[in-house]
Amino acid sequence: MTQQQALYKYCLRLGDNALVQSYRLSEWCSNGPILEEDLALTNFALDMTGRAQALLTYAGKIDGNNKTDDDLAYRRGEREFYNILMHELPYGDFANTIARLFYSATFEYLFFSGLMNSTDETLAAIAAKSIKEVKYHMAHATDWVLRLGDGTEESHRRMQNGISENWMFTGEMFEMDEVETLLAGVSVVVSEIKAKWLSQVSKVMAEATLTLPTDTYMQTGGRNGIHTEYLGHILSEMQYLQRAYPTATW
Amino acid sequence: MVKSKHTREQIFDLLSAIPDPEIPVVSIREMGMLREVFVTDQGYEIIITPTYTGCPAMGLIEADVKMTLEIAGVKPVKVSLVYDPAWTTDWMSDVAKEKLRKYGIAPPLHSSCNQDVFAHNIIQCPRCHSGDTVMLSRFGSTACKSLYKCNDCKEPFEYFKCHF
Numbered sequence: 001m002t003q004q005q006a007l008y009k010y011c012l013r014l015g016d017n018a019l020v021q022s023y024r025l026s027e028w029c030s031n032g033p034i035l036e037e038d039l040a041l042t043n044f045a046l047d048m049t050g051r052a053q054a055l056l057t058y059a060g061k062i063d064g065n066n067k068t069d070d071d072l073a074y075r076r077g078e079r080e081f082y083n084i085l086m087h088e089l090p091y092g093d094f095a096n097t098i099a100r101l102f103y104s105a106t107f108e109y110l111f112f113s114g115l116m117n118s119t120d121e122t123l124a125a126i127a128a129k130s131i132k133e134v135k136y137h138m139a140h141a142t143d144w145v146l147r148l149g150d151g152t153e154e155s156h157r158r159m160q161n162g163i164s165e166n167w168m169f170t171g172e173m174f175e176m177d178e179v180e181t182l183l184a185g186v187s188v189v190v191s192e193i194k195a196k197w198l199s200q201v202s203k204v205m206a207e208a209t210l211t212l213p214t215d216t217y218m219q220t221g222g223r224n225g226i227h228t229e230y231l232g233h234i235l236s237e238m239q240y241l242q243r244a245y246p247t248a249t250w
Numbered sequence: 251m252v253k254s255k256h257t258r259e260q261i262f263d264l265l266s267a268i269p270d271p272e273i274p275v276v277s278i279r280e281m282g283m284l285r286e287v288f289v290t291d292q293g294y295e296i297i298i299t300p301t302y303t304g305c306p307a308m309g310l311i312e313a314d315v316k317m318t319l320e321i322a323g324v325k326p327v328k329v330s331l332v333y334d335p336a337w338t339t340d341w342m343s344d345v346a347k348e349k350l351r352k353y354g355i356a357p358p359l360h361s362s363c364n365q366d367v368f369a370h371n372i373i374q375c376p377r378c379h380s381g382d383t384v385m386l387s388r389f390g391s392t393a394c395k396s397l398y399k400c401n402d403c404k405e406p407f408e409y410f411k412c413h414f
Contacts, residue, residue: 122333125334
C-alpha cells in the first residue's frame, strides 16, 4: 500500500462513517418521538452529509481519476464501503439511536480534536469545521442519555438496552492498521483516545444510573469492507437512481 | 487573457447586495460567508465558506454570486468553497447582529460561550430583552439556530447559535 492509497482509504473510512450515520439518522425524519427530535436528528444528519461531502470530494482528488463525491457515494459497492458496523445497524428505538449517537459523538469529539492537528491541511480544516458541529451532537446525546437513563422504569430499561446492545460495536472505533501507520502525523492515534472516551462515557453513565457493559467480544469488519447484511439494503435504496439511470444528473 | 475591468472593491460591493437565503435581512458578506475576491488577468475568483458543513444554501449562494456578476458584466467567474479557516459567528459584524435582533432572531453570543460543551448560557429575548428565557429545542428551522421561549413576554424566538 502506498501513502496515497492509504490516504484515499482513510478519507473513505471517515467519509463513509459520516454518510452511513447520516442515512440512518435521516430515517428518523417524521418518526421522531417529538417534533423537536425530528429536527435535531435530521440536523445532525445534515451536518454529517456535509462532512461526508467534504471528505469524499477530497478522497476523489487523492484518487486522481476525476471521481466526484457523488461517484463515490453512489457508485461504490458494499465491499468498497469502509464505515464501522455500528453506523449501519437498523436504528431501533429512540434510546438505541441515542446510545449509538452518544458513543459515536463522544468519540468524534475526541477524534476531530486530534485531527485538527493533522499535518494534512485539508483534513485539519474539515476537522476544525466538524468539531463545532460534533459538540452539539455530543451535548444533545448526553442530555438524552441522562434523561432516559435517570427517567422512568421503562426509559431506563430502554436506554440500558441501547447502551448494552451497541457496546460490542464500539471496539471498532479504536482499531488501527496499516493505513494509520502509513499516515503517521496525518492520522489520529485512536488507541490513545480510548481512555479519555471511556472515562467520559463512564462518567455520564454513572450519572444516568446506567451500567457500563463489561468488556466483551468486539465485532469488527466494516473498516475493511466486511459488513453486516444491513449495509446492502441501505445502498440498494440510496444508490437506486444512479444504478437505474447511470447517466442521470441534476 | 482577460484584462480585468473591475477592482476587488467593486466586486465586493456588488456581492454585498446578496442576501443570506435563509435570513434575508443580512447579506452573505455581513454573515462572513463571503471571504475573499481575487482579481487576476485570468478572471475573478470568489471565495465563499459555509456556516455549517451541510449548509444547503451554499449551492444557492454560489448561483447568486454567479448571477450577480453575470448581470454586472463581470466574467469569467470562478466560485470556490473553502473550509479553512472555519467559519465562526464572531465574523458577524455588530451591525449584522443588530439586524438579526430586529428581525426577531437573538444574535449569537461571543464564541467564548461555547468553550464548554455543556455550558448553559443566558439568551436575551430579541423582543423584550428579558434574560428569563428557556430553550425549547436545541435545533430550529435551520442548522444554525435553536428555538427559545421568553418567560416574560411569552413569545417564542430563534437564537443564532454561537459557533467558534
